[in-house]
Amino acid sequence: MPTGNMRQTDEKTTGRNPNIVIFYVDDLGYGDVGYNGAIGVKTPVVDRLAKEGIVFTDAHTTSATCTPSRYSVLTGQHAFRNNAAILQGDAPLLIQPGSYTLPGMLQKAGYRTGVVGKWHLGLGNGSIDWNSDIKPGPREIGFDYSFLLPATGDRVPTVYVENHRVVNADKNDPIVVNYEEKLDGYANGLDSPNLLRQGADKQHSNSIINGISRIGYMKGGKAALWVDEEFPDVLTDKAKRFIQAEKDKPFFLFFSFHDIHVPRLPNPRFKGKSTMGPRGDAIAQMDWMTGEVIAELKKQGLADNTLVIFTSDNGPVISDGYDDRAMELLGNHKPGGPMRGGKYSAYEAGTRVPTVLWWPGKVKPGTSKALVSQVDLYASFAALVGQPLADNEAIDSQNLLTTLLDHTKPGRTWLLEESYTTSLRKGDWKYIEPFPKEKRLPDFMANKGVEGGFQHTPQLYDLSTDIGEKRNVSTENPAIVASMQAEIEAIRKKTKRSPVP
Structure with a gap:
């Protein structure tokens, strides 16, 4: 039974806008969770969210890499509009202060906003003094609170940044x-x-x-250095503290995981939780972190008034720079599920990721086959909280709130996917734009073991019968190829939001 305090908190939430929590996992593939058939690792928390919520089987990131996907979620725009690409750890802030952002929009609607975890969207104006205030950053683009890994675990500086300062910075040991x-x-x-x-x-x-x-x-910065194995406890604690601090107001929490990105160094208590070594153990760790935050929502009496999205920033990658035996220990597990490709790839596994919406008592559990994109969260949440949008705000975001809350409703009719080329989904058709002959892939792509799908000729696949994108039918369907290429060009020229088609 709920305690008296929990009942009081429930009464406080009655009639107010719902809290919003996005679990944004890193490099988690479509098949890396139990409800999608994971082998060798269990994800009981995520599976329970899936059972109690809406599972989207055709939900996509906007890009097959992390910085562009994060940019799109927070701006409601495709990454190509700002040439967003994977950033170095000392890159300047990608989203300029004054830009329209998802947290900024929610602030206007009375929300308290927080980001915890991996950032990888740049900080400062191009020359960062890590020993002083680091501005601009998340707080200048709509977040009231931030606790960050500045870039990723595989990039320096290996320190936490809370709001504008490096945690435990020592002026006598400058970074x-x-x-x-x-x-x-x-x-x-x-x-x-x-x-x-x-x-x-x-x-x-x-x-x-x-x-x-x-x-x-x-x-420098020895006192400030993180310990990778402490990520789950440190980051989860910060997320829980944000919830505790803001429980009396509507809040938005963007919980941006480092797991299961490399280097994979799960806490020792998760060692052996899978048969796949560090990568599988990191999936188990991710599931635990998700459960801790869900438990905190329940403890505070907030679960019934909190809309939760669980998803990933791009598709899976097995070998990504470190020898952690991930490929050797993979076994029969299929990180991309039935789809081809993965992180970095133009094929479906690059952007089609596990996605669940959980909102106890507000959504009817079920499975949705609707085509949806993470770029649509911006306009959908604006509709949820009654916040009007300007014509040039979140121009690629469609209001799919009805789709998100009802598994029987249709979604998009088309969807853009970015990698090192551009792809377009239209219904079951998947078109991959030719990779320019004069353009070269980054050198690091050579040892990723990922099918990129970067060909110099058009590719067209009928996903209704070829989910693995094995049979290119572009030559048999020149009119469809020409039409979809023209649609990509039209999207590139777009400057204002358009209604849901």
């Missing part, structure tokens, strides 16, 4: 970061491989922190 030249600081992986706990490729062989070599060079 210096450089992505171009070696620093006389921490040992690097190429020169000192004997110090490594995991082998790494050349890209990931710079400064060694916590026995792991990273991308980029760093010196």
Whole structure:
């Protein structure tokens, strides 16, 4: 039975806008969760959300890589509109202050807003002093509170940034970061491989922190260094504290996981929770973190007035720079489910990700086959909270609130997917634009083991009979190819929001 305090909190939430929580997991593939057939790892919390909520089987990120996907969720725009690509750890803030953003929109509607976890959208104006106030950042684009990994776990600086400051910064041991030249600081992986706990490729062989070599060079800041194995407890605690602090007001929490991104160093208590080594154990850790936040919502009496989205930032990758035996231990597990490709890829597994909407008592459980995109969260949440949008705000976002809340409703008729080329879904048709002959893929793509789908000729697949995108039918359907290419060009020229088609 709920306590008296829980009943009081329930009464306080009556009649107010719902809280919104987005669990944004990193590199989690369509098949990496139990309800989609994961083998070798259990995800009981996520599976319970799926059983009690709406499961979307055709839900997509906007991009097959992380920075572009995050940009689209927070701006309601496709990443190509700002040339968004994977950023270095010292890159300037990608979303400029004054821009329309999802948290900013919710602030206008009376929400308190917070982001916890991986950021990877840049900080500052291009020359960051890690020993002083770091501005602009999340607080300048709509978040009231932020606790961040500035970029990712595989990039320096390996410190937490809370609001505008590095946590535990020491002025007598200043932090210096450089992505171009070696620093006389921490040992690097190429020169000192004997110090490594995991082998790494050349890209990931710079400064060694916590026995792991990273991308980029760093010196100083010893008191501020994170310990990778502590991520689940540190980040989950910050998310729970945000909920506790803001429970009396409507709030938006963007809980941006580091798991299951490399380097995969799950807490020791999750070791052996899967048959797949660190990658599988990190999935189990992610599931636990999700459960802790859900439990906090229930403890505070907020679950019935909180809309929860569980999803991922792009598709799966097995080998991504470190030797953690992920490929060797994969077994019969299929991270992309029945689909081809994965992270970085133009094929479906690059952007089609596990997606669940959970809102106890407000949505009827079920499975939706509707075509939906994460870019639509912006306009849909605006409709949810009654916040009008300007014509040039969130221009790629469609109001699919009805679709999100009812598994029987249809979704989009078309959807854009970005990778190192552009793809378009229209119903069951999937078109992949030719990869320009004069353009080259990043060097790091050579050792990812991912089918990219980057061909110099058009590709067209009928997903109703070919979910694995094995039979290119472009030559048999030239009119469809021409039409879909024309639609991509029209989307690129778009400057205002358009109604749901």
